[in-house]
Amino acid sequence: MSILGNRVQRREDPKFLTTGGVYGDDLKIEGALWATFVRSTMAHARLTSLDVTEARNRPGVVAIYTGEDVDLPPVPAGLPGVPDVMARPVLAKGVVRFVGEAVAVVLTEERYQGEDAAESVFVDYEPLPAVVDPVSALTGDVLLFPEHGSNVAVPMNEPQAEDFFDGCEVVVRHRLINQRVAPCPLEVRSGAAMWEGDRVIQYASNQAPHGAKAAIAGLYGLEADRVRVIAPDVGGGFGAKIGLYVEDLILPWLAKAAGRPVHWTETRSESMLALGHGRAQVQDVAIGGSRDGKVEAYRLEVVQDAGAYPSLGSFLPALTRLMTSGTYDIPKVEFSAASMVTNTTPTVAYRGAGRPEATAAIERAMDLFAAEIGMDPAEVRKRNVVANDKFPFTTPTGTVYDIGDYGGAIDLALQASDYQALRAEQATRRSSGDTTQIGIGVSSYVEITNGAGPPGEYAKVEILPGGKARVYTGTSPHGQGHETAWTMLASEQLGIPMEDIEFVANDTDLVPEGGGTMGSRSLQSGGLAVHEASIALVDKAAKLAAELLEANADDVVLDKVGGRFHVAGTPAVGRSWAELAEAAGDDGDALVVAHSSSPAGPTFPFGAHVAVVEVDTDTGRVKLTRLVAVDDAGTIVNPLLAEGQRHGGLAQGAAQALMEEVRYDDDGNPVTSNLADYAMISATELPSFELVAMATPTPINALGAKGIGESGTIGSTPAVQSAVVDALAHLGVRHIDMPATPERVWRAVAAAQSTAAE
């Protein structure tokens, strides 16, 4: 009986749920100093002076460094098209460009002394005008990098056909705000650096240790083997911990300068300012089609807010572009974008990274189109989805979808939610004039997983003396449950119980290469590599067993129940893994297989969500009452893990629709810089999710698996947003920007009522 497909409990949880986890802040590092950063309080200003005299005399202060002291080069975005001049200095030099930018760093014996000392560093600023939103940045009235001549970090223009919408009976246009959000991992950033001879050992709360190793080696001009990066237990990343930040990158310099290890943990308030933000797109959609519901042309124009120094955020429109037309077979599609620098926190990848933005735009556009022609939004979607016989399907923006049943997913979601009954209930409430109206939102989505960077991943599987096994992976688990899933995959092939399989990840000395964990890539790349390496290891062991049994290797089989090799038909005589390990040791032909997977390409999970909300038309309060999710990630290795990914994704997706927004005032001062002001969602604001199973295996990899890490976020945001609008559709409301705060909803109701009264 296969272990795969079973709800195997997460073996990492006892550690995480008790006190066994060792996060960056928990590291006990002998002799370490603590680093505390002094951060800009101005969004845009010239740094005229930094007075560290008083701070130097505070208790415990060992050293204070400013941008003038640190001789590291600026950190480039490392992305195609981003001008070099926009590279970020490790500590600000001359100019600060966002509130929270590090301007100096204090080293102290104890951590608390750093906060006291940092407070007594006096910084003189000469304020410059700030540009806070990316559309204003287009005018170039305020330039962040005057030598570049504009605020455009990445242009991405495609010619706009004059006759694009010719022949469309209906064309609807709207500007949509896909607001800036904060990833808010439970664990803030933390790390440490120390030198062992000419070698740097760096700890980082990070999703891609091998990428981090390359970044450190590059910045410091070191050979790769002189850098070791360890990601200890990492308490969530959501994309925001893919890359290292300047605060991480300066640690080896500080450790060298001080001659002692340096340890650093940011505060939550710092994290809200200096960990990258996500989303932050202004989208102009235009959709055209016929009155019988066929969409013929769709155009999406994006202005991406990259923040003060272009990072992964400036690259998001490239991912948005891939998914422009969503699940729909639209003959004509146009996309254009510009990524702009602004005096705000740099943006990065955040759960979905460019694809939720694409889905939000096309799904809102479909709703606007449906409303315009007076057709049920679910029906309009079904009339336009890519037909099942068209896969692999190439979209007008050149993306090749592997396999799908988009209409089937919508039907499942409608059935599971009892859509017709919901509409009937809605009609009753509308006719009674109830102040609690209900709204129903339907989304259809497809996304790309394992779509950025090389699709393959490294794994090594080895048999230990005594017959146990050890699995090494280049993925970088930080909550996903790779330890459970990868040992399941190995156990399935090796016939060795999971509890006898050790798991190694997140240390570049122990795992020679790796791509890390992001973009919902891990199972289909790293899990696949473990699967394939395990099969190869069984082949290798079978050959060894054949020699020992004096049999033909082709005749030797592995009895997976007992973990024993024998000649087919004669199970009484065999060799266990332990015996083979011993024999192999004698041989010098160790039972170990290192292998990099090479899946044929990315995969395209899809699904459909139905959200139901209650809206109090007197106050604007929205209550999310149901969230029905059909998420098709192909073959599921462990439903418990997959459902956990969906739960978290649904929560974060609903949060964007209803709650969360990073806001700045007109001068670029952040006004949502703690978790009291930033409305991170909690369980009490969410219903119990209704998950519907659907599995269409992908032909792209041997597991049939697609990514599941981001689906929940991608499908739920537009469904929930649409539900809020739908609750008020009878009043004439067509759109409400996210987040649908009570005041925003109340204003939409009031505006509709005053229009109706005229």
Added chain:
Amino acid sequence: MIPAAFEYQRPSSLDEAVRLLADSGDDAKLLAGGHSLLPLMKLRLAAPSMLIDIGRLRDLSYISDAGDTVTIGALTRHHEVETSALLKAQVPLLAHATSQVGDPQVRHRGTIGGSIAHGDPASDLPAVCLALRATFTVVGPNGSRQIPADDFFRGFLETALSADEILTEISVPKVPDAGWSFQKFNRRAQDWAIVGVAAVHNGSTGVGLVNMASVPVRAAAVEDAIAAGSSAAEAATHASDGLDPPADLNASQEYRRHLAEVLVRRALQEAGAP
């Protein structure tokens, strides 16, 4: 997230606490449950030079039947208030409203006296005490005095407490048969109210408002309108009369005024006003 340096004292009696407070100057702060003060200190928005921790003065933790009133020691934790059988029977508005404060962790640490003495207009309990016409007992070097809730809240986070006085007791009239309502409008369960309304209707009517001014306030115009025979809906139109509500991340002034009217109407109706 680490407070600035401060001195710390932990008196073992009320007398000792009063003496310490008198000796410590204006910059000392009393520490009870710490759920208002400590977050401010961690953000360095407050930096008292001295903390006088009165958390171990167990004598100040009680809920007692005092005839026409229930008296509550200032150090009684929210959890004890919300679960008190006496309060649920005699002052159900207070027990219920307390169950809406913060989250379970806050309610197991935070105290009723701390919440009142902090005087935050966004806190629930000051408005409830205003609606109930509670009376506060404070103790200082010159003995104790009683302050009606109406005279207690003076300005933003400012109360009638002198720098050398300690709030020791909250006395609330029993209203076992009164209609009552607590309307808390917030985005997340653990958030402060954007607007809140505490109402009690018992022949006479008391209405307290959360987050509708720089201090906890009574909706006096609403109470007067009800007394003059207005309906709940009519009276509610006076919800923000004479008030200058704050504008912040969650609500403009205009929206707060609107919410106050809706919530006062709902509160009055739930409390049984005509």
